[in-house]
Amino acid sequence: xxxxxxxxxxxxxxxxxxxxxxxxxxxxxxxxxxxxxxxxxxxxxxxxxxxxxxxxxxxxxxxxxxxxxxxxxxxxxxxxxxxxxxxxxxxxxxxxxxxxxxxxxxxxxxxxxxxx
Numbered sequence: 001x002x003x004x005x006x007x008x009x010x011x012x013x014x015x016x017x018x019x020x021x022x023x024x025x026x027x028x029x030x031x032x033x034x035x036x037x038x039x040x041x042x043x044x045x046x047x048x049x050x051x052x053x054x055x056x057x058x059x060x061x062x063x064x065x066x067x068x069x070x071x072x073x074x075x076x077x078x079x080x081x082x083x084x085x086x087x088x089x090x091x092x093x094x095x096x097x098x099x100x101x102x103x104x105x106x107x108x109x110x111x112x113x114x115x116x
Contacts, residue, residue, distance in 0.1 A: 003035035003057050003099050011036065014057065014096045021091040025061065031094065033057040038101060046101065054102025059094040066090055 002015040008023025025031060035055050038046040046052060072085040 001041050001099050001101070002039055003033075003055070004037040005033040005035050005057050007033065014059075014099075016096055016099055018096045019062065019093060020096070021065070021093055023092070024064065024090040025092045025094075027061060029061065030097070031059050031061060033059065035099075038099075040101060051102060056098075056100050056102070057096060058098040058100075059096045062093040062095055064090060064092050 002013055004011055004013050006012075008025075010023070012020055012022065014020060033056070035052055035057055038052060038055050040046070046055065067089040070087045072087065074083045074085075075081070
């Protein structure tokens with residue numbers, strides 16, 4: 001089973017046991033996400049908003065790390081205007097522990113009619 005979650009403005013495809021980096025989360029312990037799309041093992045796709053509201057993706061926070069440095073250089077011609085900047089994004093490493101699809105609908109049983 002896998003789910004697509006939104007974390008930090010980006011979408012991630014996750015399965016149970018996956019370790020992924022998402023944009024920084026200021027939390028401790030476990031976090032839960034509401035999936036945008038859920039695909040079960042038997043191939044059924046759940047995309048209904050009411051059904052997805054009941055589904056949950058639980059993840060454990062493992063730690064934080066900094067990404068690679070991005071160098072930024074701006075230049076304007078004939079003015080001597082040069083500017084050098086850099087940026088390093090902070091990421092939180094999470095491990096997906098559980099994906100639950102929520103309460104599944106029970107199939108209605110047809111009533112048995114006796115014919116005489």
